[in-house]
Amino acid sequence: MTKRKTAQQSQVVMTEMVLPNDTNTLHNLMGGKLMHWMDIVAAIAAQKHSNRIVVTASADSISFKHPIGLGNVVTLKAQVTRAFNSSMEVFIEVWAEDIPANKKIQTHRAFFTFVAVDQNGRPIEVPEVIAETPEEVELYEGALRRRQLRLVLAKRMDPKDAVELKSIFNLEEKEAKK
Numbered sequence: 001m002t003k004r005k006t007a008q009q010s011q012v013v014m015t016e017m018v019l020p021n022d023t024n025t026l027h028n029l030m031g032g033k034l035m036h037w038m039d040i041v042a043a044i045a046a047q048k049h050s051n052r053i054v055v056t057a058s059a060d061s062i063s064f065k066h067p068i069g070l071g072n073v074v075t076l077k078a079q080v081t082r083a084f085n086s087s088m089e090v091f092i093e094v095w096a097e098d099i100p101a102n103k104k105i106q107t108h109r110a111f112f113t114f115v116a117v118d119q120n121g122r123p124i125e126v127p128e129v130i131a132e133t134p135e136e137v138e139l140y141e142g143a144l145r146r147r148q149l150r151l152v153l154a155k156r157m158d159p160k161d162a163v164e165l166k167s168i169f170n171l172e173e174k175e176a177k178k
Contacts, residue, residue, distance in 0.1 A: 004128045007136045010049035010080040010090075014041040018072045029068040034094065035059070037076055038110060042090040045078040046114035049088055050126040054114040057087060058150055066107040068096040081136070082143035086123035087115045089143045111146060 016037055018029045039056055046054040068074055075095045080088045094108035118124045131140035145164045151157035152165070159165070 006130045010045045012045045014076045016074045027070040041076040041078040042112040049080040050116040052116035057113040060111040062110045073097045081139040083126045
């Protein structure tokens with residue numbers, strides 16, 4: 001297995017059209033349907049990076065900035081931002097396009113985490129990510145903080161051990177004042 005891959009090598013673009021069966025009573029895309037599409041595009045990106053079966057470990061908060069209407073074309077773009085031992089953070093951007101009106105807007109952004117597993121469902125090592133563009137570097141550098149925050153919120157890491165988060169919340173200064 002290759003020990004390093006570029007973030008670009010995991011990139012996936014998926015396009016869907018919002019059909020009547022995908023909408024709520026206001027004729028907007030149902031949130032659950034969008035989350036389903038986001039999970040699929042992110043899983044494919046994680047599989048491309050790891051060349052393994054992957055399972056969803058977490059989905060960060062997804063805020064619904066703009067409704068996506070019936071008939072809109074939805075483009076979802078995903079790529080792995082950083083890999084840890086067996087887990088990978090995947091960044092997803094969602095765009096909605098009203099083709100007849102010639103309008104396209106970004107509606108959502110989210111981070112999902114996937115774990116690569118072997119044939120028996122046990123976690124397996126994944127390649128490192130090489131960030132090349134300025135945006136990829138920014139996402140890569142922020143990934144460790146986001147990971148530690150996820151682990152703290154899931155009560156899988158003691159906040160005292162979340163070294164990357166201390167600088168954000170000035171925890172070092174607060175602890176020194178005690």
